[in-house]
Amino acid sequence: MGTAFALSYLVGMFASVIVGRSRAGISQRGRLSLFTIxxxxxxxxxxxxxxxxWPAFLGVWLARGRPESPWQAxxxxxxxxxxRRRTDR
Incomplete structure (x- = not known):
């Protein structure tokens, strides 16, 4: 049971990285430079x-009605x- 919980949590951590980069407009290839960070x-x-x-962030994002990302690459x-934060709103 504990192994299943740990694996699902790790998968969620990995997925949050992919989703965060994608929503900001960054490709999934390569690493981020120190200048970018x-x-x-x-x-x-x-x-x-x-x-x-990530479970708390996912819950808040869903409760708000899945809003658009405030970040833009x-x-x-x-x-x-x-x-940076989007300025086109």
């Missing part, structure tokens, strides 16, 4: 929190990737 710190910290307590002039 530190330049997008609010997004990164939110993603880390959602990965650890942007490419800088130098070709680096940054994630």
């Amino acid at each position: 530190f330049g997008s710190l609010p997004w990164f910290l939110t993603q880390m929190a959602s990965m650890v307590v 942007l490419t800088t002039g130098g070709g680096s990737l940054l994630v």
